[in-house]
Amino acid sequence: SFWFTVQAPLARLPAVLGAVDATMLQGRHALVVDDHETNIRVLTRQLELWGMRVSSAESGEKALQLMALAHGEDSLPDVVITDMHMPQMDGVSLAGAIKEKSAWSQVPMILLTSGFMPPGHEASRLFAARLLKPARQKQLFDTIARCIALKGATAQAPEATLAAIGITTAKNLVLVVDDNAVNLKVACAMLARLGYPSQTALDGQEAVEAVAKAHAAGRHFGAVLMDVNMPRMNGLQATEEIHALLGAASPPVIGLTAGASSEDRARCMVAGMNDYLTKPLYVAALTIALERWLDKPGTAASAATAPLAGEGSDATEDVEPALMDFDRLAEFKEFDDDALTMTREVIGLFRTDASQRLDAIEQAIRSNDARALSWASHALVGAAGNVGAVAMQSIGIALETHAKTGVVPVNATQQLQKLKVYWEKTSAVLDAWL
Numbered sequence: 449s450f451w452f453t454v455q456a457p458l459a460r461l462p463a464v465l466g467a468v469d470a471t472m473l474q475g476r477h478a479l480v481v482d483d484h485e486t487n488i489r490v491l492t493r494q495l496e497l498w499g500m501r502v503s504s505a506e507s508g509e510k511a512l513q514l515m516a517l518a519h520g521e522d523s524l525p526d527v528v529i530t531d532m533h534m535p536q537m538d539g540v541s542l543a544g545a546i547k548e549k550s551a552w553s554q555v556p557m558i559l560l561t562s563g564f565m566p567p568g569h570e571a572s573r574l575f576a577a578r579l580l581k582p583a584r585q586k587q588l589f590d591t592i593a594r595c596i597a598l599k600g601a602t603a604q605a606p607e608a609t610l611a612a613i614g615i616t617t618a619k620n621l622v623l624v625v626d627d628n629a630v631n632l633k634v635a636c637a638m639l640a641r642l643g644y645p646s647q648t649a650l651d652g653q654e655a656v657e658a659v660a661k662a663h664a665a666g667r668h669f670g671a672v673l674m675d676v677n678m679p680r681m682n683g684l685q686a687t688e689e690i691h692a693l694l695g696a697a698s699p700p701v702i703g704l705t706a707g708a709s710s711e712d713r714a715r716c717m718v719a720g721m722n723d724y725l726t727k728p729l730y731v732a733a734l735t736i737a738l739e740r741w742l743d744k745p746g747t748a749a750s751a752a753t754a755p756l757a758g759e760g761s762d763a764t765e766d767v768e769p770a771l772m773d774f775d776r777l778a779e780f781k782e783f784d785d786d787a788l789t790m791t792r793e794v795i796g797l798f799r800t801d802a803s804q805r806l807d808a809i810e811q812a813i814r815s816n817d818a819r820a821l822s823w824a825s826h827a828l829v830g831a832a833g834n835v836g837a838v839a840m841q842s843i844g845i846a847l848e849t850h851a852k853t854g855v856v857p858v859n860a861t862q863q864l865q866k867l868k869v870y871w872e873k874t875s876a877v878l879d880a881w882l
Contacts, residue, residue: 472593474499479525481511481542482560483534491529498589508537512545515552524555526596532561543574556595561629580629580797584789620742621667622646625655625683626675626704630797630831631727635673635704637780637790638731644670644738651678652686659690659699669699670742674721676705676712677826684719691720700741704729706829706845728833731779771870772877776836788882794835795878801831802840802871809847809867813860821860822851835878839870 478500482488485506492502503525505511511528518524528546532539543557556576560583576595579587622644624635632648639646647669649655655672662668672690674683681689687701703716703724716724723737780791808824811817825848832841843863850857857863 471499472596473589475501476526476596477501477503477524478592479511479514479528480504481506481508481528481530481534481539483507483531487531494585494588508534508539508542508545511542515546521551521554524552527556527558527592529558529560529592532559540574547574556598558591558595580633620644620670622738622742623649623655623658623669623672623699625649625652625672625678625686626830627651627678628675628801628827628830630794630801630834631675631704631729633790633794633797634834635729635734637784637794638729638734642731642735642738644742652681652683652689655686656681656689656693660693663694663697668697671738672699672701673725674701674703676703676716676724679823684715684721687719687721702737702741706826706833727830728776728836771837771839771873773836773838774881776834777881792882795882798831798835798837799875799878802828802837805831806864806868806871810864812851813856813864816856818851818854818856821856822848825851837870837874840867840874843867843870 473495476499478495480488480491480495480502481504482491483506488504488506492504495502503514505514508530511530515524528543530539530542534542537545539559539561543559546552546555546557557574559575559578560581561578576598577591579591583591620643622639624632624639624646625648626632626635627650636646636648647658649658652674655674659669659672674687676683683703683705687703690701691698698720700722701720703719703721704727705712705716705724706727713724722741725733725737777791780788780794784790805824805828809821809828812821812824825844829841829844829848832838832844843866847857847860847863847867850860
């Protein structure tokens with residue numbers, strides 16, 4: 449036991465948060481679905497501290513049984529919070545089963561997942577919100593409050609109502625498009641530190657839908673940070689679709705790519721991007737790009753004449769890299785709290801992501817699948833770059849470059865072994881750094 453005394457000034461909440469004060473969740477009913485007992489206990493405790501009533505289920509099947517026991521709409525949960533990865537029935541399957549029943553279809557669903565989000569259209573249709581684990585308390589609270597406030601609301605909600613529940617209509621809203629969870633986490637954290645609200649999309653198709661939906665509602669994004677390499681629809685195709693849809697009213701599109709060659713620059717320009725930044729993303733470069741383009745309509749014409757931020761920074765892949773670039777982690781301190789909460793979250797996500805990517809790379813090599821090797825290596829390159837794991841990044845780049853030719857390199861197994869050694873050493877260094 450311990451105690452302390454602290455003097456604190458009276459806090460003044462922004463007006464926008466007035467409608468999502470803690471009393472908004474008082475007495476509300478949440479159904480938590482997760483196959484890990486510890487996760488349920490932690491989340492239940494947090495929700496109860498906000499005055500919520502909590503039911504729990506250790507599987508999707510059990511959650512459906514609990515929903516079936518509800519008598520009338522008033523006894524249904526106000527929100528369902530589900531994990532993504534569960535045996536037999538995952539979070540997406542559970543949400544689909546719930547939405548199929550008309551009596552349950554208005555219950556908002558929140559998906560919690562570590563690593564990669566499920567791709568695009570299906571997930572965006574089923575879930576009111578998706579959060580990466582571990583979700584910060586404020587992020588989780590705001591998300592639950594918004595979902596409950598929007599329950600049953602029409603698509604044409606008045607602007608005053610949207611503002612009251614914390615949905616921004618500001619012209620500095622930035623859409624971040626990336627299929628990599630680590631990249632999304634870092635980009636959104638940087639934007640928050642710079643004072644820009646953000647929204648995320650998980651591939652090009654989802655980005656096009658988000659831009660179209662905002663335009664139809666009389667709103668627009670101040671800028672779009674668009675990853676170039678993504679499944680289903682890549683960033684170049686998405687940019688072309690946005691320009692075809694909105695023309696001169698298109699938001700400025702800033703490409704994000706691990707490449708920095710003249711060919712990469714040309715591809716971005718041809719697609720209609722206004723600018724591009726190389727990965728890993730740095731605060732200084734992001735700040736300059738946003739100041740250049742924010743709240744300015746982005747057209748293909750302006751993209752063709754604009755100086756691109758990534759120009760002139762060709763990579764030097766033949767240099768043997770050090771294990772870590774600690775400048776990358778040190779930069780996080782500029783937009784993190786004193787406890788390095790966001791940095792620890794990013795490193796945790798990197799650990800999960802890297803392990804999955806190494807398994808995918810090994811499987812692709814065993815099956816001699818060059819396309820799968822290219823995608824898995826590309827994902828690893830992005831995640832490694834975000835934490836400054838330059839040794840792993842260099843091997844990933846080499847594997848990806850060769851695999852893009854349609855052939856698995858003959859030394860792929862040796863490269864994988866070297867990659868695993870780098871992974872063990874990098875993991876140990878990150879442990880010591882924290």
